[in-house]
Amino acid sequence: MKNKILYIVVFSLILNISIWGQETKTIKVACIGNSITYGAGIKKRNKKSYPVQLGSMLGDNYDVRNYGFSARTLLSKGDHPYMEEDMFFDAIQWNPDIVIIMLGTNDSKPQNWKFKDEFVADYHRMITAFDTLSSKPKIYLIKVVPVFQTRWGISDTIVKNEVNPLIEKIACEKNLQLIDLYTLFIGKAELFPDYIHPNARGAGEMAKEVYKQLTGKENQLVNQGKLKSSEYHYLRGGLKKSFIKFEQKNKVRVAFLGGSITYNGGWRDSLMQYMQKRFPKTEFEFIAAGTPSFGSTEDVFRLKRDVLMDGNVDLLFVEAAVNDGGKGRSDEEIKRAMEGIVRHVRNISSTTDIVFMYFVDPAKIEDYRQGKIPQVIKNHDKVAEYYQISAINLAKEVTDRIDAG
Known part of the structure; x- marks a missing residue:
């Protein structure tokens, strides 16, 4: 194990010392979300979560980072508010060029959705936090995926009829691009083994759709056989x-x-x-x-x-x-x-x-x-x-x- 770690260290250093002297422009992409973004339940999520697959599709000129945090809510009065986590401030400090927000699934739980009247204001607050950065990032909002069976209090009725319409309304009000993952996955329960979280292929389909919205191009699921050392070098x-x-x-x-x-x-x-x-x-x-x-x-x-x-x-x-x-x-x-x-x-x-x-x-x-x-x-x-x-x-x-x- 020590030899393996030493090889990783030396390989990474030599690979990147050789390119850091070059003039490059890397586009930074921050994927904000909950356990669906994080890749919960996906075997080898470090290679197959949707942000990782998106990064492979976009290529070496992009640095895509996974800011998914399990159980987090958009609502500030929810049981686990995303905007109170260090990860949120880390994402802001990173000063990204593109921000992709996928939150709302956990907000549909009864203990959280009782504060639904504050959902729009809280979403505006998150958008403003990124919109005022010096990088002036392009911000994308995602209509969250279907809930194929009520679990942990997460409700498809609330997601479909209340959460996603509000997200669509916010995108329209703020003139932001909307990515509709809800419609994409209707009738595709086989890609969600626990009815809430996508498997690796489901995450790949998410990445394909996000890639299409970011670039205007189609893409295929990619081979995730290798991690890119460049993702760990700032x-x-x-x-x-x-x-x-x-x-x-x-x-x-x-x-x-x-x-x-x-x-x-x-x-x-x-x-x-x-x-x-x-x-x-x-x-x-x-x-x-x-x-x-x-x-x-x-x-x-x-x-x-x-x-x-x-x-x-x-x-x-x-x-x-x-x-x-x-x-x-x-x-x-x-x-x-x-x-x-x-x-x-x-x-x-x-x-x-x-x-x-x-x-x-x-x-x-x-x-x-x-x-x-x-x-x-x-x-x-x-x-x-x-x-x-x-x-x-x-x-x-x-x-x-x-x-x-």
């Missing part, structure tokens, strides 16, 4: 500045700052070998600044001594997500330490590229399997998003690849 500012230096300068400096994962080499050594092979005319000075058990707080205090003593570096990898997760430090302390690293490096040289590394550990695997983003990764990525730092989420990729077999 390009942001990229590595263009450092790659230009690698191609034009005679000598460059690359540093690796982290704990025992960095100290022990492996991924670090493989990247060093790759860069030397990729730029044979360039002389590399590699700084291995890994210290076992150290996290971001310790790193920020030793940064000048261990990395910047002889001047700025051209490319810096920062690995602290594993040790930060077990140090008992507050969220604020972790964010301040990561920000301190970034600001100190950028104060010396604004042209230094930085990459945050989110390595895997058992706690992170468990969080992702429960549909949660590990808190330490959220802390690191908040800093990365603000400063447009590239990041590689190996914790999520390793989890998905293990679960996919």
